[in-house]
Amino acid sequence: MSELDELYQEVILDHNRSPRNYRAMMNANRKAQGYNPLCGDHVTVYLDLEEGVIKDISFQGSGCAISKASASMMTAELKGKTEAEAKELFDNVHKMLTGESSKNGPQGWSGVGKLTILSGVSKFPARVKCASLAWHTVNSALKGGEEVTSTE
Amino acid sequence: MKVAHEIATPGPLMETLDVKKIRADFPILKEKIHGKPLVYLDNGATSQKPQVVIDALNRYYSTGNSNIHRGVHFLSERATEAYEVARQKIKGFVNAQSEQEIIFVRGTTEAINLVAQSYGRSFLHEGDEIIVSAMEHHSNIVPWQMLCEQIGARLRVIPINHDGEVVLDEYRRLLGDKTKLVSVTHVSNALGTIVPVKDIVRLAHERNVPVLLDGAQAVPHLQVDVQKLGCDFYAFSGHKLFGPTGVGILYGRAELLDKMPPYQGGGDMISLVTFEKTHYNVLPYKFEAGTPHIAGGIGLGTAIEYLAGLDWERVAAHEHDLLSYATSALSSIDGLRIIGTAKEKVGVISFVFDHIHAHDVGTILDQEGVAVRAGHHCAMPVMQRFGVPATTRASFALYNTRDEIDVLVRGIQRALKVFR
Numbered sequence: 001m002s003e004l005d006e007l008y009q010e011v012i013l014d015h016n017r018s019p020r021n022y023r024a025m026m027n028a029n030r031k032a033q034g035y036n037p038l039c040g041d042h043v044t045v046y047l048d049l050e051e052g053v054i055k056d057i058s059f060q061g062s063g064c065a066i067s068k069a070s071a072s073m074m075t076a077e078l079k080g081k082t083e084a085e086a087k088e089l090f091d092n093v094h095k096m097l098t099g100e101s102s103k104n105g106p107q108g109w110s111g112v113g114k115l116t117i118l119s120g121v122s123k124f125p126a127r128v129k130c131a132s133l134a135w136h137t138v139n140s141a142l143k144g145g146e147e148v149t150s151t152e
Numbered sequence: 153m154k155v156a157h158e159i160a161t162p163g164p165l166m167e168t169l170d171v172k173k174i175r176a177d178f179p180i181l182k183e184k185i186h187g188k189p190l191v192y193l194d195n196g197a198t199s200q201k202p203q204v205v206i207d208a209l210n211r212y213y214s215t216g217n218s219n220i221h222r223g224v225h226f227l228s229e230r231a232t233e234a235y236e237v238a239r240q241k242i243k244g245f246v247n248a249q250s251e252q253e254i255i256f257v258r259g260t261t262e263a264i265n266l267v268a269q270s271y272g273r274s275f276l277h278e279g280d281e282i283i284v285s286a287m288e289h290h291s292n293i294v295p296w297q298m299l300c301e302q303i304g305a306r307l308r309v310i311p312i313n314h315d316g317e318v319v320l321d322e323y324r325r326l327l328g329d330k331t332k333l334v335s336v337t338h339v340s341n342a343l344g345t346i347v348p349v350k351d352i353v354r355l356a357h358e359r360n361v362p363v364l365l366d367g368a369q370a371v372p373h374l375q376v377d378v379q380k381l382g383c384d385f386y387a388f389s390g391h392k393l394f395g396p397t398g399v400g401i402l403y404g405r406a407e408l409l410d411k412m413p414p415y416q417g418g419g420d421m422i423s424l425v426t427f428e429k430t431h432y433n434v435l436p437y438k439f440e441a442g443t444p445h446i447a448g449g450i451g452l453g454t455a456i457e458y459l460a461g462l463d464w465e466r467v468a469a470h471e472h473d474l475l476s477y478a479t480s481a482l483s484s485i486d487g488l489r490i491i492g493t494a495k496e497k498v499g500v501i502s503f504v505f506d507h508i509h510a511h512d513v514g515t516i517l518d519q520e521g522v523a524v525r526a527g528h529h530c531a532m533p534v535m536q537r538f539g540v541p542a543t544t545r546a547s548f549a550l551y552n553t554r555d556e557i558d559v560l561v562r563g564i565q566r567a568l569k570v571f572r
Contacts, residue, residue, distance in 0.1 A: 008571075039511050064510070
């Protein structure tokens with residue numbers, strides 16, 4: 001598979017075409033905005049956090065296929081997770097995207113579940129920020145930050 | 153959309169630019185990217201450098217490095233002379249009246265900031281208005297916003313129409329008693345529009361309002377004559393003009409520069425310093441504090457000399473051919489929409505797809521060796537005007553070819569395949 005095919009896998013294209021949990025959340029008790037000033041991508045992540053558990057999560061925004069798919073897959077993965085689990089996943093995904101961790105057997109990267117599909121991004125340094133924008137944003141929402149998160 | 157001009161294939165009688173020869177002058181064009189020949193279509197961001205410029209930098213650091221305007225030794229005198237010769241070449245390039253009007257700065261951004269802080273803070277007051285256009289680069293917006301905050305002035309914006317042309321009638325309406333400065337781009341970086349700056353200047357001068365032109369995107373494509381344009385200030389960067397990064401030019405009419413206070417204080421800009429009072433140096437040195445980018449200035453002079461050796465009518469015809477050919481080729485791609493369809497354009501094509509983000513297009517093109525810009529082009533208000541988050545921009549220079557545009561088109565088709 002070429003690096004490009006690895007980046008734009010069918011699953012990613014599908015999440016780009018029909019992003020999951022793509023909506024504003026009226027009853028969100030946490031909300032954060034992420035922004036990539038280099039390319040203009042922006043994302044708003046909504047959380048319904050109850051007793052340390054992500055009961056519901058959604059997002060809205062505009063961006064490239066990588067940023068949209070990454071945000072969509074993130075919401076699917078994080079629903080039902082505790083804050084601590086979310087944080088751990090964030091760290092693992094971040095390491096995978098930035099190439100700090102390496103493939104662990106045929107199943108892919110450890111501790112990232114289905115998100116191993118995003119690993120192709122690490123070959124495209126210019127796109128790491130696209131893939132990690134939603135993650136930085138959810139991290140900020142979990143911390144309760146009101147400030148706009150920037151990938152810069 | 154309609155193609156602005158019929159494509160004429162140059163016939164045997166029509167003298168054309170020897171692009172092959174020009175390409176041989178730019179060593180980077182032989183590079184391979186991801187195993188494919190580089191197709192460099194990001195000239196709006198920065199242009200490539202001919203070997204003579206690279207050699208000039210190398211020669212200066214290898215055999216001529218020294219500080220200028222201060223040494224009595226041989227190398228310093230020679231460096232000073234080379235730097236001042238570069239200034240003369242630049243004076244000739246824009247047809248300024250004297251070298252005093254050519255100020256070396258870091259780039260267009262610094263040139264505009266210089267005018268905003270020196271001229272703006274001295275001669276503009278609370279309630280005054282500054283006019284810009286809706287298609288300015290951030291570097292011709294933010295310095296004025298900063299000035300407005302400092303002195304309580306107001307920024308007014310000339311709207312653009314759907315083709316990306318300034319609406320002159322609206323400009324006429326904006327010009328008023330409160331207008332104290334007009335600062336517009338000569339060529340839009342995001343859309344390629346050539347702005348009718350002569351009209352802009354004439355209308356402003358009818359009211360004695362000075363005009364700054366941002367020429368960063370104009371000088372690589374158009375022959376600029378500041379006296380014919382009649383502008384009061386003209387700013388451009390070396391690196392978009394086949395010269396080094398980190399050096400640029402502010403042209404200013406001597407009469408205005410003379411009454412403006414210095415922008416930065418330091419060495420070289422003084423004639424006498426005591427702790428009681430400092431006397432400033434004469435033009436242009438008054439605005440050139442500190443050791444400048446000497447090699448950059450010399451390199452820019454070399455780039456201008458290189459350009460002067462080309463037949464500019466042929467360059468213009470070649471660039472026009474590239475624009476027509478690319479406009480026609482891209483327009484025929486299903487779902488592709490060109491943003492910026494002004495009648496008068498340089499070789500810049502910004503485009504979008506409804507279902508493919510510019511960033512994804514950029515990455516896929518890169519895999520084909522094609523370098524384009526994907527994003528908001530430091531002109532976010534332009535993106536907002538057209539309701540798009542970003543565009544992909546192909547920007548051509550004199551060394552580009554029709555074959556390269558074919559590679560671009562094939563790359564876009566690959567993107568369409570990925571996102572079908």
